Amino acid sequence: MFFKKKMEELSYLFLLLGVFFIQGSSENLKENLALKGTAIQSSTYGWAAANATFSTWGATKAIDGMRYAPGLASSCSITGYELNPWWRLDLLDSYSIANVIVTNRADCCPEQTAEVEIRIGNSLENNGNNNPRCGVTSLAPAGSSVSFSCGGMEGRYVNMYIPNIHAYLTLCEVEVYGTDSCEDSI
Template sequence: MVSVYRNKPGDYGSVKAVDGSRNIHLDHYSCATTSAVRNAWWQVDLQAIYLIREVVITNRGDTYAGFLLHDVVIQALKGTQHLTCGEIGHNPLADGETKHIPCRPGTVGSVIKVTRKASDSTGIVLCEVEVYGTQGYSLAHGKPTHMSSTFGSYVSSKAVDGDKNSLITENSCTQTLKQKNNWWQVDLQAVYVIREVVITNRGDRNAGERLHDIVIEALKKTEVSICEVIVYALKNGETRRIPCQPRTVGNVIKIRQNATKAEYFTLCEVEVYGTQVYNVALKKPATQGNVHYEAYASKAVDGKASTLWNAESCTYSDVVHPWWIVDLEAVYLIIDVVITNREGYRRKLD
């Protein structure tokens, strides 16, 4: 990553705040610091656009200097757009404190800027800055779509064409026939943890009031998880950012309407943001209680799902209270564990 600093090169340069070390002692040369100036700032270029979830700041911890980190604004920059992620208020961070700062929904950018807005001229010291988020493009863009019915030329794919124009006459919105229980869905073509769904409502002829009583779901085979339920109508032309409930996982996003009467159902754009789910155990180091018939622990993470013993892709341990372990070699949020049993030997896995 490329970082920018102000007025303080050398041992306390801006890169020290992203060196991976949370060391809080300035004389260990792992903190970035500016000169004593007003409105001191530090920034990091993420080199891509991200939806920012959280910024983590580690404060200086030696010589009681940590009290200086207060009145700080954290922003995400995207071109000329400046979005505020969060703030550190007038009460300073404690000496050596690591502060987790959740960002406001919809904080998107390629640069994170930390600015001290205090009236004094003491500058800013940052011993580590961590930024967490997901790639800032819509997972739904251009993906296959379907809906319950189609009115005229307002086909389902119009909601993922990248155009947020809210005027239906501009031919960038979907619309169903006038009926009950309308729905629209997009196939993301991979499984994701869904963080946020963004919906742009129709803006002309006061037709936006039709978009109410909707349920946003993530589908994964037979599993359904609810992202959110929207009861009251979106405003005409409104773009609504909808954070999903934790553990909203799926490869299909479905938006359905539970209206009590027949309605037209219109969506001018749907954006989906999240993180792809993949097999984090694949080919990682594995061990087990003992090895029988050369059925090594690594066979269970070789990527082969064959259930036949002769395919030499199954493990086998015959100790009392057998066990098997895989080292993922990193910390992950675990969504699912999928186990494939040997064919014809169900009783051995209970």
């Protein structure tokens, strides 16, 4: 009985701490900055049929505001199978980035969003892939979202990059939260 009561108290405490953490960090999570940006990627997956090439997995699919879309990755960006695939978001201005959230496809292939380096900065050297690293994704269940705290890294560009291997890079949604760099200096 004592153990059960203590577990209930701890569960309540963790619930309160979780609510406090979410509310306390909401200042940086007001607006998904990615929705105002533009995106490009190293290549785009497509297929050919009867002399026409179909490609519905362009870079902008990862910033369309749809985390979970029905169908075969219908709202995801997918690069071709290539060495060092990358995807880049241009926020059109420099921001202090607090969090980046990456969502992978729900229908299959979670490995296409694994081992992705998240890079943030103002340089376009090597297509932006040489900017400082915020984090690296790990293999997560299909359809899940993973959040990375970037601690206020400064940058205009947010890159997703899989270095040194041949792979597809699939991103079903990329969300970026932070503040304008000018606001931080006031």
